Amino acid sequence: MTDRTSIPAPGDSRARLLAFLSALSFFLSAVEYMIPKPLPFMRLGIANLPLLLAVDLLPVGPYLALAAIKVLGMSLVTGSLFSYVALFSLAGTFCAALVMFGARTLFRTRMTAVGISVLGAVSSNAVQVVLASLVVFGRAARIIAPVFLAMGLATGLALGIFAERFAASSRWYARAREDARG
Amino acid sequence: MGAAAENGGTRGSGPEAPTEPPAAKPGKLRLTFLDAAAVLAAASLVFLSSLGAVDAAGEPRVVIADAKGQEWIYPLDTDLEVPIEGPLGISTVHIHDGRVAIESSPCPNQTCVAAGSIDRPGQWVACLPNQVFVRVEGGTDDGSDVDTGTW
Incomplete structure (x- = not known):
């Protein structure tokens, strides 16, 4: 196990992995943006897939770097980078990242990607609702809470099931996980 | 979807298959x-x-909250156009035929306009960039004349 906190130097295999996962989250942000949604406020959260897969692949420093890059990518794609709306994305993503990484560290293999994903998605949406009540909508935000949290549960569950199946069958992922354990 | 490296042909568990979980x-x-x-x-x-x-x-009513945290309440059954001032400009909230919608908005993403109209208690339309929040309250406690609009 090498240095757990620093961002890896370019060229090192972990840096390539971080670059790949970042690119994947950019790409998935764009895909998410293109998919028509039944409700405009719905989000699928598929751009979180790299973060979910990365709990076993990256140490905490690069993992948080991936979270930051995901926020940047998402804000670039949706055009909210220099508005305060990006603050919601930032808070939600970092909360999800910390919760997911924490759950993996705490529970190890006793929780699969399904549980990790649900915790991440719901906590991300919960933080955004709290932020919405503090920054913009005040008490009215309590009305959006049930919908938002239920959405997080549903999309988190779906993404978790996908990630768990992907992890079980992907050789690339198996190899990356081997490498990560060093 | 999935990473490009995933299409490795048949998926037998090779020597490097995950062993841990x-x-x-x-x-x-x-x-x-x-x-x-x-x-x-x-x-x-x-x-x-x-x-x-x-x-x-x-009574069924429309509650509109603006950027300053003020709230306005209007009856849902009276057609009305309400301009709401936000940080980006004027959002127009339109109450029409017992439904309410954000009709126009100065925000870049237009999510609020795309959300369409709402008419049932608990439904809401929000514009995050211009900080306008529209919701419908009331209208479910009197079972006698429910949803006259649907008859």
Whole structure:
């Protein structure tokens, strides 16, 4: 196990992995943006897939770097980078990242990607609702809470099931996980 | 979807197959107790948050909140156009035929306009960039003349 906190130097295999996962989250942000949604406020959260897969692949420093890059990518794609709306994305993503990484560290293999994903998605949406009540909508935000949290549960569950199946069958992922354990 | 490296032909468990977790077979999902606990916790959070979220008593009405935290209340059954001042400019809220919608907005993403019109208590339309929040309250407590609009 090498240095757990620093961002890896370019060229090192972990840096390539971080670059790949970042690119994947950019790409998935764009895909998410293109998919028509039944409700405009719905989000699928598929751009979180790299973060979910990365709990076993990256140490905490690069993992948080991936979270930051995901926020940047998402804000670039949706055009909210220099508005305060990006603050919601930032808070939600970092909360999800910390919760997911924490759950993996705490529970190890006793929780699969399904549980990790649900915790991440719901906590991300919960933080955004709290932020919405503090920054913009005040008490009215309590009305959006049930919908938002239920959405997080549903999309988190779906993404978790996908990630768990992907992890079980992907050789690339198996190899990356081997490498990560060093 | 999935990473490009995934299409490696047949998926037999090679020598480098994952050995660590309770090695689930590909395609079979094996959930743990903590997975169930996480889902249950999330579900109960959803349930708790829905308690008392909506003030459903009284006449059906439109409540509009603006960037300054002020709220305006209008009856849902009177057609009206309400301009709401936000940080980006004027958002127009239109009450028409017992439904309410954000008709125009100066925001870049137009999510609020795309959300369309709402008419039932608990429904809401929000514009995050221009900080306008429109919701419908009331209208469910009197079972006698429910939803006259649908008859």
